[in-house]
Amino acid sequence: MSPILLAEQVLNGLQSGVMLFLMAAGLTLIFGVMGLINLAHGSLYMVGAFAAATVAGLTGSFVLALVTALAGAALAGALMEVVVIRRLYARDHLDQVLATFALILIFSEGTRWAFGSFPLYLDTPDWLSGTVQLPGGITYPAYRLALIGVGLVVGVGLWWLNARTRLGIRIRAGENDREMIAALGVDIGRLYTLVFALGAGLAGLAGALVGAIQSVQVGMGEPVLILAFVVIVIGGIGSIRGALIGALLVGLTGTLGSVLLPELFKLFTDASSAATLGSAFSSMAIYVLMAGVLIWRPTGLFGARS
Amino acid sequence: MTAVLAATDLRKSFGALKATDGVSLTLREGEIHAIIGPNGAGKSTLIAQLCGSLAPDAGTVSFLGCNVTAQPVAARARMGLARTFQTSALAMEDTVLQNALLGALGASGKPWHFFAPVARDRGLKGRAEAALDAVGLADLRDVRTADLSHGQRRQLEVAVALTLEPKAFVMDEPMAGLGQEGSAQLTSFLADLKRTAPILLVEHDMDAVFALADRISVLVYGRIIATGTVDEIRRDAAVREAYLGDEA
Amino acid sequence: MTRERLLNAALVLALFAVPAWALWADEPFTITLATRAVIFALAAVGLNIALGLGGLVSLGHAVFFGIGGYAMGILASHAQNYTPIMEAPFLIEGTKSMPIIWLVAVLASGLAAWLIGLLSLRTSGVYFIMITLAFGQMAYFFATSWPTYGGEDGLSIYVRNGFPGLNTLVPIQFYGICLAWLLLVLALNRALMRSRFGLALNAARQVPDRVRAVGLDPPRLQLVALVLSGAITGLAGALFADLNRFVSPTMLSWQMSGEIMVFVIIGGVARLFGPVAGAGFYVLIEHWLGGVSEYWQIFLGLVLLLVVLFGKGGLVGMIAGARK
Numbered sequence: 103m104s105p106i107l108l109a110e111q112v113l114n115g116l117q118s119g120v121m122l123f124l125m126a127a128g129l130t131l132i133f134g135v136m137g138l139i140n141l142a143h144g145s146l147y148m149v150g151a152f153a154a155a156t157v158a159g160l161t162g163s164f165v166l167a168l169v170t171a172l173a174g175a176a177l178a179g180a181l182m183e184v185v186v187i188r189r190l191y192a193r194d195h196l197d198q199v200l201a202t203f204a205l206i207l208i209f210s211e212g213t214r215w216a217f218g219s220f221p222l223y224l225d226t227p228d229w230l231s232g233t234v235q236l237p238g239g240i241t242y243p244a245y246r247l248a249l250i251g252v253g254l255v256v257g258v259g260l261w262w263l264n265a266r267t268r269l270g271i272r273i274r275a276g277e278n279d280r281e282m283i284a285a286l287g288v289d290i291g292r293l294y295t296l297v298f299a300l301g302a303g304l305a306g307l308a309g310a311l312v313g314a315i316q317s318v319q320v321g322m323g324e325p326v327l328i329l330a331f332v333v334i335v336i337g338g339i340g341s342i343r344g345a346l347i348g349a350l351l352v353g354l355t356g357t358l359g360s361v362l363l364p365e366l367f368k369l370f371t372d373a374s375s376a377a378t379l380g381s382a383f384s385s386m387a388i389y390v391l392m393a394g395v396l397i398w399r400p401t402g403l404f405g406a407r408s
Numbered sequence: 409m410t411a412v413l414a415a416t417d418l419r420k421s422f423g424a425l426k427a428t429d430g431v432s433l434t435l436r437e438g439e440i441h442a443i444i445g446p447n448g449a450g451k452s453t454l455i456a457q458l459c460g461s462l463a464p465d466a467g468t469v470s471f472l473g474c475n476v477t478a479q480p481v482a483a484r485a486r487m488g489l490a491r492t493f494q495t496s497a498l499a500m501e502d503t504v505l506q507n508a509l510l511g512a513l514g515a516s517g518k519p520w521h522f523f524a525p526v527a528r529d530r531g532l533k534g535r536a537e538a539a540l541d542a543v544g545l546a547d548l549r550d551v552r553t554a555d556l557s558h559g560q561r562r563q564l565e566v567a568v569a570l571t572l573e574p575k576a577f578v579m580d581e582p583m584a585g586l587g588q589e590g591s592a593q594l595t596s597f598l599a600d601l602k603r604t605a606p607i608l609l610v611e612h613d614m615d616a617v618f619a620l621a622d623r624i625s626v627l628v629y630g631r632i633i634a635t636g637t638v639d640e641i642r643r644d645a646a647v648r649e650a651y652l653g654d655e656a
Numbered sequence: 657m658t659r660e661r662l663l664n665a666a667l668v669l670a671l672f673a674v675p676a677w678a679l680w681a682d683e684p685f686t687i688t689l690a691t692r693a694v695i696f697a698l699a700a701v702g703l704n705i706a707l708g709l710g711g712l713v714s715l716g717h718a719v720f721f722g723i724g725g726y727a728m729g730i731l732a733s734h735a736q737n738y739t740p741i742m743e744a745p746f747l748i749e750g751t752k753s754m755p756i757i758w759l760v761a762v763l764a765s766g767l768a769a770w771l772i773g774l775l776s777l778r779t780s781g782v783y784f785i786m787i788t789l790a791f792g793q794m795a796y797f798f799a800t801s802w803p804t805y806g807g808e809d810g811l812s813i814y815v816r817n818g819f820p821g822l823n824t825l826v827p828i829q830f831y832g833i834c835l836a837w838l839l840l841v842l843a844l845n846r847a848l849m850r851s852r853f854g855l856a857l858n859a860a861r862q863v864p865d866r867v868r869a870v871g872l873d874p875p876r877l878q879l880v881a882l883v884l885s886g887a888i889t890g891l892a893g894a895l896f897a898d899l900n901r902f903v904s905p906t907m908l909s910w911q912m913s914g915e916i917m918v919f920v921i922i923g924g925v926a927r928l929f930g931p932v933a934g935a936g937f938y939v940l941i942e943h944w945l946g947g948v949s950e951y952w953q954i955f956l957g958l959v960l961l962l963v964v965l966f967g968k969g970g971l972v973g974m975i976a977g978a979r980k
């Protein structure tokens with residue numbers, strides 16, 4: 103394989119990793135602060151994608167579509183938190199899993215009812231539809247490059263939020279000592295709703311951004327959700343930095359696995375069975391990665407060691 | 409006399425806090441060795457390292473002459489180290505008898521029976537009931553543990569340890585919250601029990617400690633500042649200074 | 657306790673009476689529905705051992721269900737095409753015999769549970785949930801991208817597999833096989849709950865520290881529980897594939913894992929007959945609401961939400977009261 107092709111695949115891996123990071127960051131934040139495992143995070147991703155596709159269809163503005171996706175998902179998240187999720191903080195993980203599984207059913211079927219079973223399409227905006235010439239003779243789609251940029255911006259933004267703002271201080275305090283910050287007069291209920299909405303907004307943004315390169319349909323969120331779980335297991339629960347590293351690792355392993363493994367199998371068998379073997383095993387590559395990390399470090403790369 | 413349980417220069421830090429700061433101690437055959445010290449001195453942390461639920465940063469633990477520093481909790485328990493917890497660790501949904509049965513089951517080392525009902529297992533039941541009898545819980549055997557009073561749970565903790573028929577006991581504040589009568593009963597019980605196996609006793613109840621202990625170690629800020637008989641400790645200036653403070 | 661016993665007896669009675677009525681009224685579809693419920697119940701009884709008794713929130717039980725299904729599909733498809741599964745180093749042929757299929761299903765899913773357990777039991781809590789979910793997804797993607805056995809399309813079997821002395825094509829006879837399995841496994845489960853192993857496992861869920869302190873090893877107890885659990889769910893998977901004469905990656909999907917868990921929870925977790933009540937209820941509302949609206953899962957979601965938020969103990973708990 104040529105180095106240029108490989109470089110493109112590395113970029114693809116980064117791009118999918120960065121989108122996973124948007125999902126995983128919200129999940130891990132919500133778990134870190136509220137101790138909640140939220141299966142319905144994938145539904146918020148879907149909400150973002152549908153909101154974006156609808157608005158883009160009506161107005162033709164991609165930027166407006168993204169803003170709506172972010173705001174819409176954040177709003178849906180806040181609503182979800184107020185109506186259901188806050189009753190779950192004191193419950194065990196099993197109850198959280200089941201209630202949020204129920205939310206998936208409600209969101210998915212509700213969306214199917216409202217939009218039908220056929221996928222919607224969201225086009226990349228004209229001003230990002232071309233390709234970009236990168237150093238080393240690599241041509242790469244501008245939109246995907248922009249996704250990588252957005253992800254990095256969000257990463258920096260989260261770091262800034264966490265390290266440099268009052269909200270960040272409260273969030274970190276909330277992770278450490280709930281009673282204490284409540285005693286200091288911070289409205290913990292509001293803080294939780296805010297954190298949940300923030301995570302939801304990120305998921306919605308990711309859904310909208312990815313929606314422009316894949317189709318927008320019911321059920322699109324859960325495979326991403328599960329990948330985000332893999333990311334969190336690898337990175338360590340509650341760690342934003344772990345989420346970033348984990349997401350990039352998973353993204354790269356996924357893309358590179360699907361290119362390199364068939365090549366690898368070609369050394370042993372004929373082309374067609376190498377292709378099938380390669381695709382079958384590359385679908386497992388990230389889980390093998392996860393298993394490896396588990397054996398090496400059961401609480402993830404950046405998880406609290408106990 | 410050889411030590412049944414011994415710690416040599418144990419160290420454990422939580423961040424900047426030295427919870428165990430070079431502790432060495434022994435528990436000898438036939439004795440009750442009490443550990444006293446103010447709240448937060450590191451008594452429970454020490455016990456956790458002796459029993460294996462917390463790995464020390466440095467130092468060794470030996471039990472029955474073997475270095476068990478790297479052995480997990482279950483392995484030490486199977487060797488005959490029985491522990492009671494400061495906050496009761498009992499299966500709250502289960503009955504009193506079931507908790508005692510669990511101890512007997514652990515002692516038997518054979519949990520891999522999938523069909524035969526425990527309720528008809530004479531050996532296990534005999535052992536469990538004897539332990540409940542010994543601490544005075546026999547009448548409550550079918551009560552759900554969650555419905556026990558605090559004092560009764562403390563007694564059940566001791567009963568579970570008894571079912572193990574161990575080579576040494578390590579007890580973390582067994583008298584806490586027992587009330588005067590309960591403490592007195594447990595005190596006389598432990599005085600007999602030490603003939604079966606030596607007891608390392610962490611306790612705040614000074615009456616009990618002075619009545620029971622053959623030796624006392626005083627733990628302050630993770631260090632043992634004195635070890636000796638009851639009289640020696642009473643007379644020790646450093647102890648009066650550090651522990652009793654106002655009377656110094 | 658007596659009310660729970662009464663309810664259990666009523667459920668067992670229903671397991672016999674409903675198909676008997678269907679037979680008399682000549683409603684074979686009802687028998688098929690009942691068979692579906694019984695198989696789901698069996699899968700859920702399997703999960704209940706890990707979840708209810710062991711406290712292991714496995715969101716990956718579809719793996720075992722699917723492996724059971726594929727054990728059936730692979731063996732039977734080779735038999736129906738007269739192609740051996742492998743020739744070297746020794747010959748292995750397919751089979752249409754249920755007992756052999758069951759054996760393979762149980763062994764294969766038990767083995768998978770052992771492997772998944774070895775890895776996932778290194779952790780606990782949310783990690784465990786996420787990891788079982790992830791391994792489930794791995795199996796799903798593997799099955800979809802592996803073309804030999806139908807990939808995404810799955811495998812169809814033309815004729816239901818055979819059991820010596822029975823005509824499995826007759827719905828009521830196949831129902832009988834499934835019911836016999838369910839009752840047998842329930843009896844074993846009941847014994848298990850009262851056995852030494854059950855006592856230890858039950859304690860390991862509540863107070864792992866205590867269990868260690870008496871010299872037992874909670875992860876090992878949980879690993880064995882997971883293997884038993886997975887093997888039973890795998891057996892149910894083989895029966896399910898035989899009921900439909902079809903197996904596809906859907907059996908391995910995370911939705912399937914979620915559904916098996918829903919059976920347990922709606923019915924009543926850690927209750928012997930919880931999975932039976934839950935699976936029966938599920939099949940009923942699937943049938944009724946599914947007839948009313950294509951989007952019936954919205955209602956399922958609402959019911960589940962209400963049960964989780966307000967109805968501790970599931971159906972069995974609501975009818976028979978909290979456990980004493």
Ligand SMILES: Nc1ncnc2c1ncn2[C@@H]1O[C@H](COP(=O)(O)OP(=O)(O)OP(=O)(O)O)[C@@H](O)[C@H]1O
Pocket residue numbers: 422425427445446447448449450451452453454494
């Ligand atoms: N896991 C931990 N992480 C951080 N600090 C800890 C941890 N466990 C104990 N500590 C700290 O170590 C010190 C010793 O605690 P320990 O529980 O051993 O005290 P103790 O002597 O048993 O007190 P008490 O009489 O109240 O039971 C305390 O300051 C405690 O806050």
Ligand SMILES: [Mg+2]
Pocket residue numbers: 451452453494580
């Ligand atoms: Mg203590």
